[in-house]
Amino acid sequence: MKYDVIGVGNAIVDVISPTSDAFILEHGLSKGAMTLIDARRAHELYAKMGVARETSGGSVANTCAGIASLGGQAAYVGRVAQDQLGEVFGHDIRAAGVDFLGSPADASGPPTARCLILVTPDAQRTMNTYLGACVELSPEDIKPEDFAQARVTYLEGYLWDPPLAQEAMRKAARAARSAGRKVALTLSDAFCVTRHRDSFEQLIDEHVDLLFANESELLALTQTAHFEDAITRIRGRAEWVAVTRGALGSVVLSSDARADVPAAPVARIVDTTGAGDLYAAGFLFGYTRGCSPEECARLGALAAAEVISHYGARPEIRLGSLL
Amino acid sequence: MKYDVIGVGNAIVDVISPTSDAFILEHGLSKGAMTLIDARRAHELYAKMGVARETSGGSVANTCAGIASLGGQAAYVGRVAQDQLGEVFGHDIRAAGVDFLGSPADASGPPTARCLILVTPDAQRTMNTYLGACVELSPEDIKPEDFAQARVTYLEGYLWDPPLAQEAMRKAARAARSAGRKVALTLSDAFCVTRHRDSFEQLIDEHVDLLFANESELLALTQTAHFEDAITRIRGRAEWVAVTRGALGSVVLSSDARADVPAAPVARIVDTTGAGDLYAAGFLFGYTRGCSPEECARLGALAAAEVISHYGARPEIRLGSLL
Numbered sequence: 001m002k003y004d005v006i007g008v009g010n011a012i013v014d015v016i017s018p019t020s021d022a023f024i025l026e027h028g029l030s031k032g033a034m035t036l037i038d039a040r041r042a043h044e045l046y047a048k049m050g051v052a053r054e055t056s057g058g059s060v061a062n063t064c065a066g067i068a069s070l071g072g073q074a075a076y077v078g079r080v081a082q083d084q085l086g087e088v089f090g091h092d093i094r095a096a097g098v099d100f101l102g103s104p105a106d107a108s109g110p111p112t113a114r115c116l117i118l119v120t121p122d123a124q125r126t127m128n129t130y131l132g133a134c135v136e137l138s139p140e141d142i143k144p145e146d147f148a149q150a151r152v153t154y155l156e157g158y159l160w161d162p163p164l165a166q167e168a169m170r171k172a173a174r175a176a177r178s179a180g181r182k183v184a185l186t187l188s189d190a191f192c193v194t195r196h197r198d199s200f201e202q203l204i205d206e207h208v209d210l211l212f213a214n215e216s217e218l219l220a221l222t223q224t225a226h227f228e229d230a231i232t233r234i235r236g237r238a239e240w241v242a243v244t245r246g247a248l249g250s251v252v253l254s255s256d257a258r259a260d261v262p263a264a265p266v267a268r269i270v271d272t273t274g275a276g277d278l279y280a281a282g283f284l285f286g287y288t289r290g291c292s293p294e295e296c297a298r299l300g301a302l303a304a305a306e307v308i309s310h311y312g313a314r315p316e317i318r319l320g321s322l323l
Numbered sequence: 324m325k326y327d328v329i330g331v332g333n334a335i336v337d338v339i340s341p342t343s344d345a346f347i348l349e350h351g352l353s354k355g356a357m358t359l360i361d362a363r364r365a366h367e368l369y370a371k372m373g374v375a376r377e378t379s380g381g382s383v384a385n386t387c388a389g390i391a392s393l394g395g396q397a398a399y400v401g402r403v404a405q406d407q408l409g410e411v412f413g414h415d416i417r418a419a420g421v422d423f424l425g426s427p428a429d430a431s432g433p434p435t436a437r438c439l440i441l442v443t444p445d446a447q448r449t450m451n452t453y454l455g456a457c458v459e460l461s462p463e464d465i466k467p468e469d470f471a472q473a474r475v476t477y478l479e480g481y482l483w484d485p486p487l488a489q490e491a492m493r494k495a496a497r498a499a500r501s502a503g504r505k506v507a508l509t510l511s512d513a514f515c516v517t518r519h520r521d522s523f524e525q526l527i528d529e530h531v532d533l534l535f536a537n538e539s540e541l542l543a544l545t546q547t548a549h550f551e552d553a554i555t556r557i558r559g560r561a562e563w564v565a566v567t568r569g570a571l572g573s574v575v576l577s578s579d580a581r582a583d584v585p586a587a588p589v590a591r592i593v594d595t596t597g598a599g600d601l602y603a604a605g606f607l608f609g610y611t612r613g614c615s616p617e618e619c620a621r622l623g624a625l626a627a628a629e630v631i632s633h634y635g636a637r638p639e640i641r642l643g644s645l646l
Contacts, residue, residue, distance in 0.1 A: 049414075053635065084434070096374050
């Protein structure tokens, strides 16, 4: 098999700035969530933000970088523009050891996507995404032969937002399934689930073998206020369901078992951006190597612990050295 | 007075990546130095570099950001292009609280400058600069009235490299001097001194009140192999001379005294990029407030200690909180 995991996602450069809770309040931002913004709002908010650093991001792209960092084989499909931020994204994903299969965007289209990320002193990240060139990702970007050669096809819920990407995701899922491969999905964000709940449910029932969610996303999907109720409702909807709960660790449901796995210790939590993405990286790395649900969750916790110890959503050390 | 310090420098976005000593050797890089590279070499080297982060840089721009972070009033003149990296540079210098006085560049010119910085495990930085739009900085960018309103005009030796910038520097120095203000210069880099030694000496003798150098730059300027010989030769060439010596601290020479000041303690040195720039920030902040040479050097050491404790050449905390 050529790849352990092939991912499809929104290709985004993160613009990260530490901030205060007062700034979040003053600018009416939705703390802890991902909010879509247009070019004008992105310009306005950027002008108000403090000094920033730019690092490549994008949820599934972060996961693919994590899998490569652990020693796995990963490929990524996403759309950037032919501009400086697109060059940064392409460089970083390739330098991480991931095959970047995105096709070149039309030079006249919108610029590469960016996510303005404000990190408060509690290490919580508040994300404001201008989708830019991501809206051009389309079914033509999905080459079925690539998906037939990957153990797992990994999709992000955020892909429901750009108009053509939903069909691209379905095409990728069908290509994977018809070749006998597995399909994994992350629900991405509670508001994203609320925006697209019906089609999320349809995709899960039709195509998804592994489902990743955090607690609030799971509650939004199952429309309940209680975690244990949500667990009961989601059980059996996918072969495996992994639910992350921040400092409380994660819960993995397989057909006949439930594993509750603690979070890995972190000396100082700086920026939680990418925690879920790197949990998925560790988990999928374990899954493609035949690990048990509990072992997969432990690998996820280990990878997440590294990424929340610094700013930025991709590993700063070779994660394989932690194994 | 409107400004404590007005700086003129190469406006650069840093592209920072940790690397190994083997990489430095393999690619024939000049460890610890700043090497000028053309667009093609920049493209080649970037393709070989690992995952990077982008942060705004530029020696004097870093110093101006440091002065603002300490609570001083700073302005900056430098040339970026109208592109995404130029937007990043402009945002970051303004967000740091510095007045960015650069004029907009011609859209058809070269792109915003970048510096590919490789940081080895010993925290040493090896810099490879593509000057891009910096070559367009010219005397027309220097508005004498801005320089008359600043206690200190601060210039970087790196400005000798772009062709039109030398005359811009002389114009800035003359504007400052004729208004009765002070002129400061950093020698920037030992190879830069070697490239331009005669005109450096001329500028120092004609216009410079405060001279900043590290040990190797001072040795290159004075053409001696021994630090104490170099100190003897440079003494009296400017009102104040501040020489940084890394972990050995700094030496400040004024007309009648010499102060040897230790480096400030750092728990873990991560990346020495910006150490000299932030030393100058602390020093000039003290100078514009009438501090003694020794006090200025202590402020410089304090600011430098913060910037070498993390990746990137600009402060990550408000330096004023350390005072």
